[in-house]
Amino acid sequence: MRRTVTDLKRNFFSYENLGGEYLALSQDFRLGVPTAVFGVSEPHKYLTASLCRGKMLYVTADNVSARKAAEALTTLTGEEAVLLTAKDDVLLYKEAVSRDALFSRLSAADKIYSGARVIVCDIEAAMQLFPQKGGSILLSAGKDYDFTRLPADLVSMGYTREYEVEAKGSFAVRGDILDIFPINCENPVRVDFFGDTVEKIRPYDVVSGERLTEVASLKIACAAETAIEPEDLPAVRRALSEGLKKFPDIKAFGRARTIADELLSKAEGGAPFAGAAYLMPVLSNTKTLFDALSPDTVIYFDECKLINDRIEGIYSEHENRFKELKAGGEAFDFSFEQLIPKDKFYSYLGAYNGVSLQTFFGNTFFFKPLKTYTLHSTPAPSYLNSFADVLTDARNWLKGGYRVLAFTGSAARREKLAQTFIDEGLPVNPVPDNLTALRGIAISSEELAHGLVLHECKLVILGSGDLYTKSAVTRRIRRRRGDMFTAPEIGQYAVHEKHGIGKITGTQKIETTDGIKEYISIEYRGGDVLYVPVEQMDILSKYVGQDNPALSKIGGAEFERIKERVRQSIKSMAFDLKELYAERSKKKGYRFPENAVMMQEFEDAFRYEETPDQLSSIAEIKADMCSDKVMDRLLCGDVGYGKTEVALRAAYLCVLGGKQAAIMCPSTILSEQHYNTACARFAEFGVRVEKLNRFKTPKEQQKTLKMLANGDIDLIIGTHRLLSDDVKFYDLGLLVLDEEQRFGVEHKEKIKHIKNDIDCLTMTATPIPRTLHMSLSGIRDISTINTPPQKRMPVQTYVVEETETLIRDACVRELSRGGQVFILYNRVETISTFAGKIAEIVPEGKVCYAHGRMEKDLLEGNMMAFYKGEKNILVTTTIIENGIDLPNANTIIVIDSDRLGISQLYQLRGRVGRSNRLAQAYFTYKPEKVMTSDAAARLKAIMQFTELGSGFKIAMRDLEIRGAGNVLGAEQHGHMDKVGYELYSKMLKEELSGESAATVELDIKATAYIPENYIESPAGRMDCYKQIAEIRTVDDYKRVCLSIEENYGNMPDEVLNLLIIAVMKAYASRFSVGKIGVSHKEAYLEFTSLTALGDKRLSAAMDEYARRIHVSMTGSPRINFEPRANPAKTMLEMTKFLKFAASFT
Secondary structure, eight states, X not given: OOOOBOSSOTTSSOHHHHOTHHHHHHHHHHHTOOEEEESOOHHHHHHHHHTOOSOEEEEESSHHHHHHHHHHHHHHHSBOEEEEOOOSOSSSOOSEEOOHHHHHHHHHHHHHHTTOSEEEEEHHHHHBOBOOOOOOEEEETTOBOOTTTHHHHHHHTTOEEOSSOOSTTEEEEETTEEEEOOTXXXXXXXXXXXXXXXXXXXXXXXXXXXXXOOOSEEEEOOOOSOOOXXXXXXXXXXXXXXXXXXXOSHHHHHHHHHHHHHHHHHHHHOSOOGGGGGGGGGOTTOBOHHHHSOTTOEEEEEOHHHHHHHHHHHHHHHHHHHHHHHHTTSOOGGGXXXXXXXXXXXXXXXXXXXXXXXXXXXXXXXXXXXXXEEOOOEXXXXXXXXXXXXXXXXXXXXXXXXXXXXXXXXXXXXXXXXXXXXXXXXXXXXXXXXXXXOOSEEEEOXXXXXXXXXXXXXXEEEOHHHHOSSOOOOOOOOOOOOOSOOOOOTTSEEEETTTEEEEEEEEEEEEETTEEEEEEEEEOGGGOEEEEEGGGGGGEEEOOSSSSOOOOOTTSSHHHHHHHHHHHHHHHHHHHHHHHHHHHHHSOOOOOOOOHHHHHHHHHTOOSOOOHHHHHHHHHHHHHHXXXXXXXXXXXXXXXXXXXXXXXXXXXXXXXXXXXXXXXXXXXXXXXXXXHHHHHHHTTTTOOEEEESTTSOHHHHHHHHHHHHHTOOSEEEESGGGGSTTOOOSSEEEEEEOSGGGSOHHHHHHHHHHOTTSEEEEEESSOOHHHHHHHHTTSSEEEEEOSOOTTOOOEEEEEEEOOXXXXXXXXXXXXHTTOEEEEEOOOGGGHHHHHHHHHHHOTTSOEEEEOTTSOHHHHHHHHHHHHTTSOOEEEEOGGGGTTOOOTTEEEEEETTGGGSOHHHHHHHHTTSOOSSSOEEEEEEEOTTOOOOHHHHHHHHHHHHTOSSSOHHHHHHHHHHHHOSGGGGOHHHHHHHHHHOHHHHHHHHHHHHHOOOOOOOEEEEOSOBOOOTTTSOOXXXXXXXXXXXXXXXXXXXXXXHHHHHHHHHOSOOHHXXXXXXXXXXXXXXXXXXXXXXXXXXXXXXXXXXXXHHHTOHHHHHHHHHTGGGEEEEOSSSOEEEEOOOSSHHHHHHHHHHHHHHHHTOO
């Protein structure tokens, strides 16, 4: 719920202006008479509740209904309806938990404590213990706050300090700047301080980084659900030690002891921690929602029977789970009190004035009304984009004296609809302050799912869901593709292009009569130390490869020999790639006709709402296909974000152009699923779809191949069987590769060689680093889909110790709500034994298992049984990673998750949560196992990026954790480990582009460094040094300049000098300058040869600057400049000279 202001003024609807029975109803409400209202449809319930003038709590049976109610009440009341969500689980102790759902609950709690008038929750959210009233921080422009104390205050409130703010609940401090993503804000915020005074508060867009409108103040809500005060510690110790005595079973006692020890050590540490909520029942400051409500709150019950059933179901499940978890040592006696006791809860519900809203007559169970009403309305007609019908009905309503209030969902739609009415001579008036003043037709830009017709009041309300087939979408600005590599930090390994791999030990400032300079010290084998001037940091890169590389020896030719070997190996690999890409860029592709009308028909038949990113990706692909170029585009979209639809639209465009399309998948099951989707999608459009995979008999395959060669198939969907020599296309125009990280390079290159002038679209959720890098370095185009489909919920992610109790609990919870469970077990040899063990642990489950080496009929049988719902627990290897879509599977348990790569973990988590039910992912590890630092980093990254749409970020993080060589094959991987990923990429790029970057030696005597009082963090300084050293163009200079000033404030002269050096060096490298010298006494450009000095462009510049330069030929050829008052001015003069020369072609 983010909308705080709406078109409708507060009190637009009231009992008085609706009149009739509503007046009597208001009288009973005012007197506090328990009242039941029957005969009300969903929109009518929301309208009736919106009439309440005091504080209200609107309670529904489930989370989906609560979201709908909160949206509608926000629109109808003219103020934000606060949505309080339930925690997914209250009984298990989890060391790490994805915090999206928790932050949403804490943010709502903060608003409730601050006096929110309209609160909406599902019944489970009300039954759980409520977050305590945490401290908050208010920062206001012009006011003071102790800046030195701020980081400690934020940490005590549950925020984590990071180098860069990426997710909610994190903050970063740089110099006088605080970047923070408060849990109660939609965007991160940058706060500029001057000493202790707040100067500016600017939110910025989390996707694009774009600065948003400045605000006067910022409230930072507490990010911790509970704090353990020192006075609570005795009670905690007592509860844990008493609880431990009650575990007779040695195994259960062992597990409980582990939990107790960990809780105690963290509680005594004093800082907030993830699992603290486990102790809420024994803490003195624990509250319930009802403690936070004011006594005059009115509770609206949306369908008492559904709420009653849900209450009974939750308590029953809670009791059963508690018994099982306690028997396994996962829960203590006090854990049972994580829900308000049943009798107490019912008495809380009865303690407030209440209203029940019922669609049908019937029993209201726990709610005993003294008065009942029946209200009448009819649903608004459903037009679904048929505006001719809207106009006809509107005319009839106006003739009958009705007033019409339409909700469109966006300002653009409001303008368009108003114009439609005006063109037909129907009056459209602005939305007035209240209903009494409404005349004729008024149109609001707010979203209201559905409307109703109130005949007694002569009022028609039309919802956006009644008028349109799809809801209005808000466009988001696309994130700039960030810099690929980060700078090495102190203590990390770095690669020097000349001397090889060393370890960064620190930075050192050296002061001479010519000024201050900073150097980076790197230690090499034998204890030798090399000092690298910061302006040459572009020859240093962070080492990304194996864990502990061998250090190089300074001065030896060893590293040069290694580089030469790597260069030779790259040469042979790059030769093929280079030829292929060169050929592709020269070749003219087939220009597909746009076929706009037929494409529009096909697009309109899509049942769902396209997301903004989907629309822009479709537009980019269409533009590529309808141009002369050969498309080679990477479509990077999160799992379940609608990449398949984008691909099918591209395929249809191809088929309309008279050519064939092929979709290639890494697994038979995925190809089967795509085949089913395509058949359903193309059923009305006459596209001939066929499949080619191992579920087809050899005879059927031969028939398909013949049809394909004869042009009787428009779209073929298959596995890499499509690469076999016997596959011949009649006229292939488009190739789509799905889940591309599963194909090896040789597969992809082979398919491109089959026909390298066909358009190629590659789809993946986590792009493998090689393709990601090729896209970022401009060899391929990339489209990203970062917006989740509406109603997709984030996956609740837990990182937990693996126990039988936990596995049983997770399975039983999912099965009890009619869902299915994936259990990922990645050892083929013992998978059948493990599946048997699961069947013993969860006897009520129907267990089957699947792995890639199974006999094909058995594999197909098991997968199909799960797909159709005949089995509800699937024990499987990473075969499920490849895009299989099962909306009913909402829990995944990954055994030994620390052994998997990050992109695998991410893909696996995306297998669940593809419907609008909250899904769980449990990443487990063996309790007794010591985890490697890599594995811990991977799990931490998954936890950090729990929000939807983080596949792209994950691939970036993956590069740093594991390097990228496995895709290039064993030989290339070995070479890459020797020189590090960044230098390897640089060499590959040089080889592909044919340009090698010349290095310019610098002898510049000027103060040029980043002072510590300007950028405090060593990591931040190193990053800036690297960005500055990598400046190659004036655009780079402007971008880096803007980025540094935005982050750290106005630049001091010594930093500006660094930027001038970088630009001058970049220009000099275009003219074979070997050395640049600048001091108070002299300034020169020294060339590598006489031929270099003879460059026509330089001659033109020498003519222009003849009075201020002279050429000397003693030793190496030089152009000498007159030194200016200070080195900075001299360098600017030299830069202008080089820039002037570069302006000639």
